[in-house]
Amino acid sequence: MDNNIGFNTLLLHGRSIQHNANREILPPVSQVSAYEYESMEELEKVFSHKSMGYAYTRVGNPTVAAFEKRVNELEGGNGAVCCSSGMSAISSSLLAVCKSGDEIIAGRGLYGGTISLFHNLEKLGIHTVFAEDMTVEQIKPLINERTRVIYGEMISNPALKIFDVEAVSSIAHEAGLPLFIDSTTATPFLVRPIDLGADVVIHSTSKYLNGGGNSIGGIIIDSGRFKWDFEKHTALSEFKKFGKMAFTVRLRTDLWENFGGCLSPANAFLNYIGTDTLGLRMERICKNADALAKELSKLPGIEVCYLKLKDHPYHDKVDELLSGYGGGILNFRAGSKERAFKIINSLEYALIASNIGDLRTLVIHPYSTLYINESEEEKNKAGVFEDTVRVSVGIEDARDLIRDFTDAVENST
Numbered sequence: 366m367d368n369n370i371g372f373n374t375l376l377l378h379g380r381s382i383q384h385n386a387n388r389e390i391l392p393p394v395s396q397v398s399a400y401e402y403e404s405m406e407e408l409e410k411v412f413s414h415k416s417m418g419y420a421y422t423r424v425g426n427p428t429v430a431a432f433e434k435r436v437n438e439l440e441g442g443n444g445a446v447c448c449s450s451g452m453s454a455i456s457s458s459l460l461a462v463c464k465s466g467d468e469i470i471a472g473r474g475l476y477g478g479t480i481s482l483f484h485n486l487e488k489l490g491i492h493t494v495f496a497e498d499m500t501v502e503q504i505k506p507l508i509n510e511r512t513r514v515i516y517g518e519m520i521s522n523p524a525l526k527i528f529d530v531e532a533v534s535s536i537a538h539e540a541g542l543p544l545f546i547d548s549t550t551a552t553p554f555l556v557r558p559i560d561l562g563a564d565v566v567i568h569s570t571s572k573y574l575n576g577g578g579n580s581i582g583g584i585i586i587d588s589g590r591f592k593w594d595f596e597k598h599t600a601l602s603e604f605k606k607f608g609k610m611a612f613t614v615r616l617r618t619d620l621w622e623n624f625g626g627c628l629s630p631a632n633a634f635l636n637y638i639g640t641d642t643l644g645l646r647m648e649r650i651c652k653n654a655d656a657l658a659k660e661l662s663k664l665p666g667i668e669v670c671y672l673k674l675k676d677h678p679y680h681d682k683v684d685e686l687l688s689g690y691g692g693g694i695l696n697f698r699a700g701s702k703e704r705a706f707k708i709i710n711s712l713e714y715a716l717i718a719s720n721i722g723d724l725r726t727l728v729i730h731p732y733s734t735l736y737i738n739e740s741e742e743e744k745n746k747a748g749v750f751e752d753t754v755r756v757s758v759g760i761e762d763a764r765d766l767i768r769d770f771t772d773a774v775e776n777s778t
């Protein structure tokens with residue numbers, strides 16, 4: 366296949382798009398728990414991995430596999446595993462490479478659920494050290510003989526800091542460490558972290574990949590390029606014979622399988638059809654977000670944070686790394702919590718909801734919701750202040766969104 370085809374063509378006609386038994390255009394929903402076999406010999410071969418086949422949906426399912434192959438191709442990976450949620454994908458991927466006594470290096474300002482997960486991992490003896498900013502200067506001194514993985518988000522939310530994957534992956538690889546990137550907010554439409562040097566990419570498919578806000582899911586994509594050092598990554602030592610694929614084989618046949626966080630076939634199907642329009646939606650969402658950010662920044666007393674705005678500290682990375690798109694999330698400071706609430710409450714189209722990546726524009730006051738359990742310092746480091754409003758921009762008509770937000774802001778003084 367032509368490697369120069371565009372994103373939408375790859376999405377609809379890539380190598381990963383399979384032909385189905387009855388030539389269905391979409392993968393049929395294989396809504397069963399188990400698969401039957403003609404003989405015990407055949408089932409034995411499936412269990413001993415001597416022949417391909419499905420036995421039990423927690424371990425493998427053709428609808429789920431169709432979605433895995435598709436996202437794997439979009440991200441340029443070499444194998445993917447779907448999970449019941451984004452959090453399941455993050456926890457499974459970290460537990461596949463870390464044991465008690467091991468350390469993770471992560472950035473501050475991560476998704477709130479991920480920060481809570483790091484607190485949970487402490488109780489299992491896995492310690493996380495945090496870098497204020499995920500720069501080479503700050504990460505390098507944190508690497509020691511116990512470090513097993515470096516973890517960050519491609520575009521943090523709501524602070525909108527872009528992870529320097531290229532520079533950090535090179536120091537990580539020098540130290541024999543893999544770089545895991547949560548690319549939920551970026552999506553493969555904006556950037557493919559594996560092309561920049563990431564080793565494992567994670568998505569909460571509940572957001573932009575599904576796009577319609579109708580099912581929770583997650584996925585882990587392995588570049589298959591990282592050279593595991595089995596003396597260091599002893600969590601993977603039993604999988605040494607699989608070499609660069611040891612991580613995915615451990616997930617597939619051991620950790621993920623036993624933790625039981627599989628994606629349901631029905632949700633895999635909803636994610637699959639949602640992903641059909643990822644390119645179209647992202648293009649529209651990014652254009653809307655850009656237009657809305659520009660108009661909002663003209664309003665008095667409103668301080669807007671959006672990657673495409675010239676005063677954003679990461680503005681110069683947009684063309685270089687994100688194909689010129691600024692993503693679907695913007696946030697603004699309204700001056701006070703009272704004013705932020707007043708604006709949010711008077712919006713007509715934007716829905717008050719804790720999700721992102723929906724077709725519909727969603728708004729929230731992260732300080733009093735998503736970050737309610739973080740300290741004041743942690744909130745501020747994540748770009749969350751008492752007067753911050755986060756907006757996940759949808760596909761509505763830009764002029765209606767602009768009017769809705771402008772009216773809400775003007776009526777709030």
Ligand SMILES: *Cc1c(COP(=O)(O)O)cnc(C)c1O
Binds near residue numbers: 450547571572721
């Ligand atoms: C939503 C989200 C998650 C968690 O995903 P769930 O599907 O809700 O479990 C992880 N990381 C980021 C960046 C997210 O936005």
